[in-house]
Amino acid sequence: MTDRKTLERRLQALASVGVSKTNGRTARSIGPNSLLRRLLVELDITIMPRRLTVETDKGRAASFLVANSRLIRIESMVGGGTDVASDLRSNDAELNARLQTQFRALLEGATEITTLTDPVVEGVDPKAAGPSARALAEAWGLSLEVPDRAPVEILDAFLTAVKDDVVAWLKAGGSGAGEPDKLDELTAFVEARSEVEGEAPDRGRWSFLSLRRAATASDITVSARYGDATVYLSVPRDRLTAVADAWRAAILG
Amino acid sequence: MAILKNLEVLRLGHPGVEAVAYLDLGSGTVLGKTSAINQPQEEFDALSATASGLIGGATGETDEAVRLGPMDALIIRRSPVSPSEAVCVVCAPDADVLSVLNHVTAALDANG
Numbered sequence A: 001m002t003d004r005k006t007l008e009r010r011l012q013a014l015a016s017v018g019v020s021k022t023n024g025r026t027a028r029s030i031g032p033n034s035l036l037r038r039l040l041v042e043l044d045i046t047i048m049p050r051r052l053t054v055e056t057d058k059g060r061a062a063s064f065l066v067a068n069s070r071l072i073r074i075e076s077m078v079g080g081g082t083d084v085a086s087d088l089r090s091n092d093a094e095l096n097a098r099l100q101t102q103f104r105a106l107l108e109g110a111t112e113i114t115t116l117t118d119p120v121v122e123g124v125d126p127k128a129a130g131p132s133a134r135a136l137a138e139a140w141g142l143s144l145e146v147p148d149r150a151p152v153e154i155l156d157a158f159l160t161a162v163k164d165d166v167v168a169w170l171k172a173g174g175s176g177a178g179e180p181d182k183l184d185e186l187t188a189f190v191e192a193r194s195e196v197e198g199e200a201p202d203r204g205r206w207s208f209l210s211l212r213r214a215a216t217a218s219d220i221t222v223s224a225r226y227g228d229a230t231v232y233l234s235v236p237r238d239r240l241t242a243v244a245d246a247w248r249a250a251i252l253g
Numbered sequence B: 001m002a003i004l005k006n007l008e009v010l011r012l013g014h015p016g017v018e019a020v021a022y023l024d025l026g027s028g029t030v031l032g033k034t035s036a037i038n039q040p041q042e043e044f045d046a047l048s049a050t051a052s053g054l055i056g057g058a059t060g061e062t063d064e065a066v067r068l069g070p071m072d073a074l075i076i077r078r079s080p081v082s083p084s085e086a087v088c089v090v091c092a093p094d095a096d097v098l099s100v101l102n103h104v105t106a107a108l109d110a111n112g
Helices: A004-014 A034-044 A084-088 A092-107 A133-139 A151-161 A180-197 A237-252 B002-013 B041-055 B097-111
Strands: A025-028 A050-056 A061-067 A070-076 A112-119 A168-171 A176-178 A206-212 A219-226 A229-236 B017-024 B029-035 B064-068 B073-078 B085-091
Touching: A025 A034, A034 A050, A034 A061, A034 A092, A034 A112, A034 A133, A050 A092, A070 A133, A092 A133, A151 A219, A151 A229, A151 A237, A168 A180, A176 A180, A180 A219, A180 A229, A206 A237, A219 A237, A229 A237, A237 B064, A237 B097, B002 B017, B002 B029, B002 B085, B002 B097, B017 B041, B029 B041, B041 B064, B041 B073, B041 B085, B064 B097, B073 B097, B085 B097
Parallel strands: none
Antiparallel strands: A025 A112, A050 A061, A050 A112, A061 A070, A168 A176, A168 A229, A206 A219, A206 B064, A219 A229, B017 B029, B017 B085, B064 B073, B073 B085
């Protein structure tokens, strides 16, 4: 469901109503180009029209309009803003090089960036064809693939991010903590789940599943797996979006 | 069916929603559907099977399920009045899943 026609239809149908503001995500530099790559990953995962705001720990900031994993417009930026989608029609290579210069200037000397996304109600043409995050990454010699990190490291980052929301948590085959009755429920859930998943085929690199056992239950059970590591959580249902955002942030690195 | 009208309103009025289907979990039948594009029936049949598996079928104990994937998010909500039926929503991977769930619940409640 990700072909261009689908995405255009999706944007046409959905661009008229706002969505809830997501939490800001902070990323620290873990090596050369890691923040530049992280920014491109943020572009890549943005499907619906959104305003992406970036702030660095050096006090620089930028604002972009992003949709369909494409950079549509630079609203403000080191070196000035521009309508990227319009510029793209003239010269791809020249535009890519100029954007790289601007992005590198934005991130120069920074060791940390915070990104925030807000819905964009108007002003984004669903047919706008700015450069895709993947095209920029290729032009700039970067990869958007998830870094090869230890699954346990990713799950720990996830657990840390949601610690204030979690009622109880349990790692598959390992430790757990939280309210005793919720921990017992998680243990029973894991045992039942193991019987089902033992026969399941390869389910990909990661999975995130939340289940609510009764329509009136205030808590949900979340199963989050990365590679061969899985953690189970009991969290209030009204924190589902926050937990889902935290999961996306954790697997992005 | 009033529910189908409600689901159409949900799809058109809520950001991130790409397709909505109303399912009979017992027979695996797609009772109604609305989509931003003209998706083949086979895709909805596959969606029905996946949704049924996640929520435990017609007699399962799970009433809501949300599965996140790299390309989309799948949201399933069992009908409170007909537990063997459920609504399944496909939305963008960065959609506000809780907001969509609440809209689905309201649509089912309106169906009474």
